Every structure is written in structure tokens, then in C-alpha cells.
Amino acid sequence: MHKKRRKLFILSGLLLIGGGTSAAEDPGRSGDDRPYGPMAKFTAVLEQVRHHYVTTNELRYEELVTHALDGMLQALDPYSRYMEDDEYTRMKDDMEGRFGGVGVVISSREGMLTIVAPIEDTPAFEAGLLPGDRIVAIDGDPVEGVSLDEASSLLRGEPGTPVKLKVYRPENESHLSIEIVRDEIEVSSVKDAAMAEEGIAYVRLTQFDEPAAERLREELRTLRDEGMKALVLDLRGNPGGLLRSAVTVSELFLDRGDDVVRVRGRREEEEETYRITRRPEYPDMPMAVLINGGSASASEIVAGALQDHDRAVLIGAPSFGKGSVQSLLPLDDGSALRLTTALYYTPSNRCIHEVGLTPDIEVPMEAGTWRRIRMAHLQEAEGGEPDAPADLQMERALGVLKGILIDRGRAH
Template structure:
């Protein structure tokens, strides 16, 4: 009797499970079919509209342009980072992540609507040819550059290594224009533009991006600083907008022991979910570290900052970071184009979302969850997007009359000042004559200011001029030596590190 009852119940339960599965499959199939029908209907509607516009619009339009505009409009509705990239944009992305390309090795910008050399990159064809900051590029291969954009110039200057490009230059110190022919070469973009000692046992290193060489260049720079006597580090990620997720993980691993979670990636597709965990001990586990961030620190920079903060491996100083905590997957398409699509968000080891909500009023909201570091101290850290520093320290603003024109005015003045003072050397001795010359320069550029504005800003004006002139005289090395001497974030980091013998000492403030 009992056995029979059990068998009967089992058969009934099995029957119910089969019925449930059949209903579920039928419902799921119907749902998928309905979704597919909706997609087909929408595509038919889109096709009809494209056809009507291309045939009857008052002016002739290209169907291809309409479709691409529609695609971009669709992706704009998703988030700021999903993007359809044409062939040129896709190529540029590959250049940025690979950290090398064929070219002549200059940074260029627009000054007074003229293509201008911002700086030659050391060791490149442009550097060897003697191109200087401030040189105006007025022709490329015999074609005048008037009306060109920076993108137009980059397209013409880059090319296959070994090929020639001819450019005509106008220089401040020379009355006559001159031509120079350069042979393109492989140009390597440095992820670490500068590293140096700021005190006898404190090393400073700046990481500018997270390209394929970020970890290796950073490791080389840190090794070099250690050989010079560094026992403590200032690690600068300000203005670093990110790059490759893998490089962010690798950089973090340099400072962490084995089996530590660096970042978690979570998306709608289960296949995108992943925990990035260190597989080996990093080389720099004991040196006290101060990490500098600002509003321009984003993406992979925030992975590193959040990770090292959560594991109490660095004291973070500066401003709350940008809050770009989403993962973009690249899908190559036809004709060398690609779709960059947001597929996941990433989270710090303590569970904080790096992504800042896109709603305009989201900054007013407070996280309902409390987050704490994972080290011994269990310090409170803050979520709701971006990485909030342990010590908030805003960067000084430029005087308003300078901010209206931007820092370019110091670049322009330094170019002219160097051209007019042939024997100029560092250190630059500032005096009232230099400031008066700058004041005259501002008036020539029709930049309005009051005597009170200028007098109250003399200190920062002198610093900016000294930095730009040092850059023109000694390149990156000269610029950074001056910049770091006045940088309030670096000064504070040095102050804290001077009294710290281990990482925990930095948190006892």
C-alpha cells in the first residue's frame, strides 16, 4: 500500500513536471517568436521610411549616409560609450591601444587656426629633423594646410614606415619659410611619459594611458626608481582616461599579492561575467604608495584606484574620478568598420560600482549600502560611481582671464620668448621684465584683464611660463621637473610619505 502510493505520487509528479516544461517551452518559443516578429516589423518600417526619404525628399540624399546616421542615433539612445566606428575611427582606436603607428613623431594642435607642432616626440624623425614646438605646418606634400583639421593632417602625416613626406614650416625665429623631408618610421607612444625622484627615497611615476605596453613600461620605470633609491612611490593617474581592461588588471597586480580580486565584470550575457584575480605576487608589495587621481581619471584608471584603495594598498589623493565603469566589446564589421558596444559593468573588490549613473540628478543620491576596505583597517569607502579619494584635494584653477583662452596662451608666449632669447637656459630667473613682456603679449592677443587680476595671479602665471619655457628648452624632462616642484597634489604626497615607513602609516591621519 505504502509503496504503491509512493509510485503513484512519483508518476503524478513526473507528469506535472513534463506538463510544466512543455508549457514553459511553448511560452518561451511564443515569446521569442513574438520578439522576432517585432524586430521584423520594425525593420520593415525602417526600410519603408528610408525608401520614401531617398525617393521623395526635396533634395537628393545618399541612402548609405541615412543608414549610418540612423545607426548612430540608435546607439546614442543606449549610452555615451556605445558607438559605430567608420574605418578611420576604428583605425585610430587600434593605434591608441597598440601604442605604435607609422608616422613622423609629432603632437599637433591648432593655434590661431593654423596647424602647429605642440611637441616632437624624442627619438623620432621629427625630433631628429629639429622640428620645434610652435612650428607652423603650412604645407604637406606641396598642398597648403589652410582650412585643414587636425584629423586631416594626421591622415596625411601618418603612413607606411620608410615612405617620405615633405612639409613646409613657418618658425617664429626665422623670417623665411623652409621645407623638410622626413622618412616615416614606427612611432611608439609612451604610456609612461615621465618617472623621476622627487626626494632621496621617494619616486614619482606618471602613467598616461593603458595601452598594450602600460604594465611593462610602468614596471621598467618602477625598477629604475628602485635602483635610484626609491622606497616609496607617488603613482600619478590624473588625466588618464583609461584603455585596455587587461592592462588595468596587470598594473594592479604589480602592487598586490597572489589570489587577490582586482575587479569583477558583470553583464546581461553570462559569458561576459568574470572575476579578475591575481595569479602571482606583485613586485612592489611593501613600498608605501600614494595614488593621485582627478576628474579625468577614468575607466582602467578607476579599476586600479578602486582596487588599491579597497585592499589598503594605496592612499588615494585628489578629486573623485570620472565614473566610467562600463566594458565595451568591439565587434568588427564589413568594410573595416566596427561596433563598440557596452556589454558589462565592472565592480571594485568591495563590490562598488565604478559606473556613475547617467541620470542628471544621480549625484544627489546616496548609496544605500555601506562599503569598507578589505584590509586590516576596514576603512569606509564610498560607492555610487567613480572613486572618491581618501583625501580630497582639488587642483587650483587658472585665473578667469586666462581660463577664457586656455593654457595655450603660455605655450604661445614660451615659443616667442625662447625665439627672442637665444642664450636662454634653465633655471629661469623670473623678474618683473618677464611678467611685463607677458602682459604686453596678452594685450597683443586682445585678452582683456584688469591690473588687479594680473597682480593677484602673478605666482601662477610665473609657474605656467616657467613650465612651458622649460618644456621648450629640455622637453618632457624639463616640463615635469618644473611642474612637480609646484604641484599641490605632489607636495601633499611628499609630505605624507616623508613620515611613513609602511602603507598603514599613510592612513593614520
């Protein structure tokens, strides 16, 4: 699952850049905003702590400065962080190797460690964790004040080892204790491709990994041979993945030259726009895209682009709102900063981060209901007797697409 670690970092748009910017070079700095006075105050406070704090002999300058850097970065947002040299080295190693985990994507909401979505077919999903659940404690230790990186590290471990979570579920204001056994995470990104009704196909994307676009392309070609005239693309519970995968999935449906997403930093020259560079295979096929509170990052990029270009009707519940880009800034001593340097914007200039997408047609559904629907589908696939509640979001999507196909038939 070191591969999974790599993907989770790319979910938030991790970049590696070098060098620095001096105060004189910063175009965003006002004339009276100079570092010298605040730095003098910082040094004075540092000396006061060193000379007067009760355990001064136990506090070295390096330790005090590290605490100050930690506080400064974490005060900016949940994703920015100062990493000492050993932590930075471990992070680079994680991006290359494999390790065990529970299969959940986490973020921070209202200062609480929040589950974006459990990845299907992973220990977290099977244990019953839901999008929006708040993690209160890991292995008995409260996580208040714990950074996202630290929480991720606590959730990781050797496959086969257990981790105990205390979870608060806002949906019904309940408190749960859940033990999960870690495993290596291997997930198929394209699932349940089938003809849902005559002329209307259904495909579900669970994540945007490297092969997602090609697998989707293959499934759609098979469905086209089976008579597909319209498509329901299900992005519910999809926490995201690779930006380039989101772009290549969008290429299947958007016209050449269409914008997919803008990545915008604080300086004008830092904006980058990702556009479609090839002809689409399905330029006119009616589409409905299903989203919910577990749809995040790359899912929101694809759904937002299809919505802005009037290529699909978004149906379901508002998405999560995870659209920031973190850059790695290495320092000379081997440590590094992970700093939020840009945000994602849809083609119509909507900011995704902490806002999310609003469906064209809202069909509310509790996270627990959506999970029961998924579990029933898994039971059916294994030959069991499914007992699923009605999927009202899917029913609405089918109704919309039927109406579009009928209108097109009349037009001809």
C-alpha cells in the same frame, strides 16, 4: 603613429566578436517587445521618404538605411557606431600601421567633443591643450554632431601637416584658436623616477602601453636600491592604455588572488574578472596615488583597485570616468557595428564609466596649474630655470607618506 591608433581603440576596450543574437534568444527582451511592429513602422517611414521627400531621386534605399543605422547607434552612446565596409577596412588598417596625429585622447561629455588628456611630449601638449578642453571646430568646420571616430580621423594626418582647432576652455570660459603640426607619437610611459625625499620615491606613468609594467618594475628596483620605503605613483594626465598593462602594473602591489577589475556585460555569463596571479614585489610598501581629471580608463582601473584593497591613498581630484568596452560586430556585407557591450567595475563593484573615482583626499588643482608644473619640470630637465607653482597634491602625498613611515617606525 598607427601604433597609437591601435592603443586608442584598446583604451575603450575594443573586442572583435562574431555572430548575432535573434529576438528569441535575447534574455533581456520582455514578452511584448517584438521587432515586427517597429520594423513595419520603419519600412512605412522609409517608403514615405522615398516617395515624397523633395530630393527623392537623390536618395537611395541604401543611403537612407545607412543614415538610420548611424542615428540608431549614435543615439545609444558616443562610442557606439555603424561603420560601412570601407570605413571598417580603414579602421582595421589603422590598427596595424602608422600615421601622424596630435597626441590627444578625446571623449564626449555633455554632447561635446572633450579632451581627456593631451599626451605629454606630443604636439597637443606643447600647444597648451588641457584636460577638459572642448573642441568646437577642426580646420574651420564645426564638430557639433561629429562622432568620435570622425573627429579622430580629422585630427590624424601626415606628420608635418597642420591642423587648426577652435577650443572652448571651461576652466576660465575662454575661446582659443590653436594650430598644431601633426607628428608621429612616441612617448615614454615611465618618467621622472627619483627619490623625492628621504625614503620616499616618485614615479610618473604617462600611459599604459605594452612595456609600461616592465619599465616600472625596473625603475622601482633601482629606487629600492636607493632606499625607497614608500612610493608616490603619479597617474595625473594619464589617459589609459592597455587593459593587460593595467593588470600587470597592479601585480606589483596587490596580493595573489586579489581582483583588479570586473568587465560586466548585460548577461551574467559575459562577466569576466581579472585577478592577480603572482606574488607582488611590493605587498606592504606605503603608497599614495595622484589622480586628476585627465586620469582615465586603465589609470582608473589601477587606482580603483589599489584604493579598494586599501593598498594606496588616492590624492588629487576626481578622475575622468572612462570605463566602457566596445565590441566589433562584423556584418555579412563587410560593414560592422562598434557597440558598447560591457562596463568596467572596480573590485568593490563601483562602476567607473561617467562616474570616475573620488580621491580619499581631495586637493583641487586647475588643469592650467598642473600643466605649468609639468612644463617647469621639462624646463628643469633641459637645464633651464623652472618657475613652477606649488604642487599641492604632491606635497600632500609626501606629508601622508611621511606620517605613515613615522607611525611604522614607532611601532617597531
